[in-house]
Amino acid sequence: MLDGLQKAGIDLDQLAARAGLEPQDLRRPLTPQQADRLFVVALEMAPDPSAGISLGLQPMRAELFNVVGFAGMTSGTFGSGLVRIARYNALVSACRIEILDGADASEFRISHDGPQRPYSRTRIDIQMGTLLSFGRTFTERAIVPLRVSLSERPHYHPRYAELFGCPAHFDQSHDAIVFRRSDLDLPLVSANPHMAALFEEAAERDLRSSAGSERSTASAASAASAVRGALKQHLHLKVPTVAEVAGELKLSTRTLQRRLAQEGVRFTRLLDEARMELAQRHLLRGQASLTEIAHMLGFEEANSFFRFFKRWTGKTPADFRRSD
Secondary structure, rough: OHHHHHHOOOOHHHHHHOOOOOOHHHHHOHHHHHHHHHHHHHHHHHHOOOHHHHHHOOOOOHHHHHHEEEEEOOOOEEHHHHHHHHHHHHHHHOOOEEEEEOOOOOOOEEEEEOOOOOOOOHHHHHHHHHHHHHHHHHOOOOOOEEEEEEOOOOOOOOOHHHHHHOEEEOOOOOOEEEEEEHHHHHEEHHHHHHHHHHHHHHHHHHHHHHHHHHHHOOOOHHHHHHHHHHHHHHEEOOOHHHHHHHHHHHOOOHHHHHHHHHHOOOOHHHHHHHHHHHHHHHHHHHHOHHHHHHHOOOOOHHHHHHHHHHHHHHOOOHHHHHHO
């Protein structure tokens, strides 16, 4: 983020001073209050309101990546890299990414958790641009999205079609970027299944730690995040029910379902996501047969697992294992 702000023409020393910080503070973890002030000031100093799009679309420097970025860039394909980024994004960003898969394309919905702030739109712009920049950088192909959707119409709205190079739809129910299946299947030049497994394990440890904190404060935390953590821990040989997950989170089934509804997610969707993420992890490790993986994920028949996996990824499990 700091690298991008500097490239956008913002003086970091001046940014720190205006935000009430020392320059060296920018290289350290900030409190929520400090980060909030920093983003407000950065938006005020930005050369134009659409700077978030340009910031997100800047070519990526791999050496600035953290464990989330490395887990993504060592994946086999653009699509599998985005799946990992979406799963672990909460470790590094206030933006949440939800994936809706279709036969010919996948929609990546982006939302900014927390109260509405002056920079909320900018954070979503950055995240949307970053997903595209990730694909272009590590496939070395000039990927163009199928479309982008915006929940509002900013006064700089013509910039979306101009910078993303695709149709832009405004006043929609959500913010999203949509990629063609053919682009999602493109291999990453940085693919390394062994390193991907190591980075994924590290990210999983961080995520479990985060999920433990969420479960201990489930009344204040995202219900969807807490459910994801619980499903990943208990999805083995059998499929946890919503009642069982609610009990794990010390909530009634009705309360959990209400909170999920308020966040706009369904338990079945979170279950499918957890199954898919675990399936890809088992396939990457290459230690279990496809039939064993199907049973570990609670599928009664291997064919049911194969159909499920292909519906989500457009590939059979065997094809995914070979390509990754």
